[in-house]
Amino acid sequence: MSDPIILAVPKGRILGEALPLLARAGIVPEAAFADDSSRALRFRTNQPDIDLIRVRAFDVATFVAHGAAQMGIVGSDVLAEFDYSELYAPVDLGIGHCRLSVAEPADMAAKDDPRGWSHVRIATKYPHVTRRHFEGRGVQAECVKLNGAMELAPVLGLAPRIVDLVSSGRTLQENGLVEVEVIAQVTSRLIVNRAAFKTRGQVVPLVDRFRQAVAA
Template sequence: MTKTIIAIPRGRIINECKSLLLKTSFAPDPLLFDSDSRKLTFSSKNKNIDFIKVRAFDACTFVAFGAAQIGIAGEDIIKEFDYSEIYSPLDLNIGHCRLSVAALKTLLKKENPDTWSNIRIATKYPNISKKFFAQKGIQVEAIKLNGSMELAPSLNMCRRIVDLVSTGDTLKANGLKEVEVIMKVQSKLIINRSAYKTNTDTVQEIINEIKELI
């Protein structure tokens, strides 16, 4: 029997889903949650299910291309990549934050965001950002960065960013102010559609068990 692989994102989400996963009949090796471990593949209580630890932004890609059949990913990442092969049946009620537009406070003293027409932003989410601003009739040049977004305005790369916001403290510390929320975000269970068709019973059992524990 081919093993079912579950992709878990590193960082904040792996800590938030720990208690949930450890209650399942396919609970992973606790080493999965050890931030000091360099290991990337892990066994579980079910010999037919393994776990892999991946970068949060790569979870959707591993599942979409069938390297993993199931995974956990934020709605921001699901929407940014928009893979047709991914099905997301379950909200996990973890990883709550928001994807927002922010700008330099000094800029907002001089400009009303309602007057923006042609802007440059720094973001990890160029696809979501372009669609959002296009709906407002705003042309946008998106500089793709993978982190430290708040630095871009202070170094004159741009004057606005689109990034995840939790408390807003990082924005404030870097002279930025939240302007508008693009979307509320939480983590979801994601499924490879082909894997669901070929291994429906196993995948559905995993979905049902997690659903009962939420």
């Protein structure tokens, strides 16, 4: 039997939405996957030819692009940030709905007009997406790369604005920030390594199972 297909799934909020979808596609992880005390990162499933790895969302794209995993589930925000040519995203899974937005302190927003910006300093973990967005508007974006706690940047004077994922907006509100511009709507996608798509016989049927799971 050939090596199992490795499917990379993200830790965090999206995983909770992805598990029912995996089940509808006929993939159920071993019991250890649900054990919060387990430090394991690779898990067997009820399908002997499919293993799961659980990694950070940004790392899903890297594992699949470099062929360490053949398939994965990741947000379209991550795909836009990395833009790996080795990735194919055949299925919008319809989960993980949120948006990538520009936010700033409420008192600044009360007298600010994004149409008048010519230069912005922004804290974000999406520097490439942010620069591309603002370049398209003729605005120079100076990006400060952060991996988390974005809402602290305006409060502590690191950058007056942030670009981050927004779902309910509660985190922004609790930190005195408001959305002033939406860069992109985000959903999670099934991604496939292009070489694996051509050479691993299990991949195409598995993609079809995910399509059917979404339709169901």
